[in-house]
Each structure stands twice: as structure tokens, then as C-alpha cells.
Amino acid sequence: MSRCKLLNPFSLLLALAVLIAASPAQSQAAVSCQTTPALIPITLGYHGLPVEIKGESAPGDDVVVKISTAPADAHLKYKGKAGGIFWMKLGTLIFKNIPSTYLLSTSAPIDKVLTADERDQNSIGFDALHKVVKIEAEHGDLPAGDWFTEFLNFKKHEQIYAVTEGNVQVDAKGGYRLTLDWPYQAQPGKYKVEVITARNGRVTGKADSSVTVEMTGIVEKISNLATHNRAIYGILAIVVALAVGFAVGNIFKKGGGAH
């Protein structure tokens, strides 16, 4: 009985209308996103890699590409003046709910692409991040200072936080393309690539993909040995150092001398 009621034409139309009204995705343009390469292997000669992100969007839309890690807590030492004279590490600050890597690229100045509300809702830009991050001292009260700006400066120096405006190329047919140098400082792990298209300050579509950075070959083997067989790793490091030291000492055996 209840099944028949649900299937009557009026109920179906009503449900469809509710779905359309409730789901913003339905009103958004189809956006695609393809990242090449999707897997970045860290080899012995690794020093970052060019990564291309491209896809289709509605013609005339602006495009924002955000590459980030999942928000987490970051524990960092902070420096302050000890005794009013010396700059020292005084304690630890915890930056809660913030990605360790955040790389934002846009096709135009970000404040012209999206309204402040849209930026906040989609965590676009440093101001939006500032609104969600919570900063605490590990012990005691939070010391005075603009610690979010310090955090940004620290991450920018590491080249894993950046906002670059105008580097996403958009063509007349709606295709977009971003080529960036993947920073070697970005640690192994999975990175989310989010593409947001916008018009008149509003989001018109979204798509996402991912990039995985992982160690391979000798780099992976050494990392595994150092993690899982620490004693062997330590002994190996000593033996190799001794062998090289004595071997070179022997090569130069005629060259030594007293002072």
C-alpha cells in the first residue's frame, strides 16, 4: 500500500522538485578535473616535478584550483624574548584544524572570482583558513603575537603554502589548464586536488581528483630500514662510515703529517 502511494505521479514530481531545490550540485555546471601525473614517485634524484591539472568547465567561468592535505593539528615551537634580551624557543603552539600543505591557484584575482562568503564556505584563501584554525599553547596561555601570520610565513618559506593568482589558463571553450612545479618539500602522502568554477562571485561547479606522493626504489628501502630495523640501520651507517674513512685514509697514506 505505502509503496503504491510513493509511486504516484504527484509524489514523484514533488520529490524531484525537493531534490532539485535542496541540492546545489544539480544547479552547477559539469566540471571535470584530470591530474597528471596522479602518482609522484620520490626517487633518488627527486627535486619536485611538473604537475598538470586540466579539465572542462562552462565557458566564461573563472577557475580556482586548490591542492591541500586533510586538516590536522600542527605542533610548532615558538620563539620569544627570554629575559627581554635573547630570542629563544619558549614553548609549543598547536595549530588546530589546518592543512599541512595548501597551494591555491586561480584564473583571476581571488577577491574578484568569489565573494567572501563563498571563499569562507569553500576554504579558499588564507583569510578563510584563518577563520577555522584554532591556535593554542601546549602549556599555559597563548603568548601575544600574530601567530597565524607567523604560521603562514613559516609555511610559505617552506614553499608548501602559496596563493598564486592568474596562473590557471582558461580558454574560450571552457577548457582550463594549470601547470605547477610540485614542491619537493611536500611530504609523502595523499593530496586532494579541488577545482571550483565561479561566475559573478558565486560557485558554479566543482570537481576533484588526487595526487599521491610516495617513496620508491632505494629511497623507500632506506626509509623502511631506518623505521623497521633501526639497530641494523645504525650499525650499517657506522660500518659504511668507518669503511670509507679507513679506505680514504689508506689511499692518502703517504700524505699524512704531523703539525
Add this chain to the structure above:
Amino acid sequence: MYMYLPIALTSVNYLLVIALGLSVGLLSGLFGVGGGFLMTPLLMMIGIPPTIAAATDANQIVAASASGMFSHWRLGNVDYKMGIYLLLGGFLGGAAGVQAIKLLSATGGADFLIKMTYVVMLGLVGSFMFVESLVALKKNKGAAKKQTTASDAKKGGLFSMLPMQTHFDKSGVTFSALVPFVLGGFVGVLAAIMGVGGGFLMVPVMIYMLRMPMHVVVGTSLFQILFTCIEVTFLQAYYNRTVDFLLAILLLLGSVFGAQIGTMLGKKLHGDQLKILLSIIVLAVTVKMVLDIVLQPANLLSYAGGH
């Protein structure tokens, strides 16, 4: 040109790292110091995290000091007896220093202690060596040599009154075995606090307090540094996973050759010339450290670990 370091999790220009190793290895062969007080800050400047820089430096010093010590051993410049007493004291002192740092870390005072120890010790050692060497250089060479003879060392009043009097053949000095043991322990405490091998402290102690001849000082210092750094390398790899093997290999490729070149160069220089050169380097590092703690740093945040 680049190599990725699996423990430091960063990529470096390997030619630059080899050149760093060569420069610091040269100091090692020339002065008998491990060079940790120079290498660790230099590695941090090229983007290596502080804890990895300090631990990996200990690993490369194993190679450099083995290479340098091998040369000095062939020349008969290593006083093993003295080295063992210094080493025993150094191990005990090092363990005490590590415990002191643990206690101070819990109360938040470790960073202050470490930096102040660095500045005071480097400043004192550097200034003393500089002035002393300058005075000695002005005098005639005969007078300068005289201070390192066995007869002078025997006149060392207090040392000769202590028990366990021992003759150290290679160094040509006689005093209580407690002297190198206690001095080694003192250097060990400071070395642990400062996170370095202690060569730059041990060398002046051997020259000015133990009155050992300069050529034996360098060989014996390298002997002591070698074993200290073997211990540190293993402990850091085992407990902290902070030894980057690839970084160490790059550094030691440079440092072992640097150590040999340093040993050859040292042969051509007079002891006081060596001392004055070392004192200038130590004083330069002191000035840099003072500026680092007095001037506001470019960034007020850093990763945990290191000094």
C-alpha cells in the same frame, strides 16, 4: 645535481653537500676537531631539520675522524692511553649531560642553557686560544715549543699531587689518571648539552691543561671523537630515527678527502699558526651565535627538535 634524503624528507644539491663535507673535513684534519659546531648550523641553513642535521653530522664525523685518525696513527701521533681515559670520562659526562637536558626540557629551560653554554664556551675558548697563540707567535719559536715539553707538564703543581700518577709515553707527560678522566667528563657534559662531539673543547683542554704536544693532540682528539660519534650515531639511529644515511654518505665523501688535505696542510703549518686559525673560526661562530639570539629571527616558528 639533486638527491632526495629519505629521513630528512627534503631534496638537496649533492655537490653543495659534498663541498660542505670537504670544508669541514679539512678543519677536522687540520685541527683535530670533529667540526660539528660548524656543520650542524650549515646543514640547517640548506634546509635540513635540526635534529637530522645534528645526528647525521655525528655519522659523517665517524668517517672523517676515522680517516684522519688513520693517518695520525700511521705517524704515531695517537696517545691511546690518554685517549681511553678521556673517552671513559667523556662517556660518563655525556650521559650526565643528556639527563640534564631531559630535566631542563621538561621545565622549558633547555634552549636557554644550550645557547648560553655555546656562546660562553666558544667565546672563552676562542678568545683564550687567540690571545695565547698571538703572544706565542710574537715570541721566538723555541720559547713557544718549550711550553709543550714533558718537563713543563711535570711542573703542573696540583696535578702531580693527585693519586694514580701515570706516565703517558706518547705525550711525554706524567700526572694522575684522574685528570684526563675528569676533564673528559667535563667536556662530555658540555658536548651533550651542546649536541656536538666536543673536539673544539677537548683540543684546548689537551693543549693547555694536559700540556700535550700539538701533533699528539690532534691524533688523540680524533681517536676520542671517533668513538664518541660511533656511540651517538647508533643511539640517534636507534632511538630517534634521525640519522640520514644518504646525507651522511654525501658529507663523508667530501669530509674524508678534506680530512686528508687538512692533515697535509697541517704538516706545513706551525702549531701556533694552527691555533690562531682555529681560534678565529671559533670566534666567528661565537659572533654568529650571539647575533642569532640577539637579533629578531626572520620566523618565530620552527619544527620541534634541535637547538
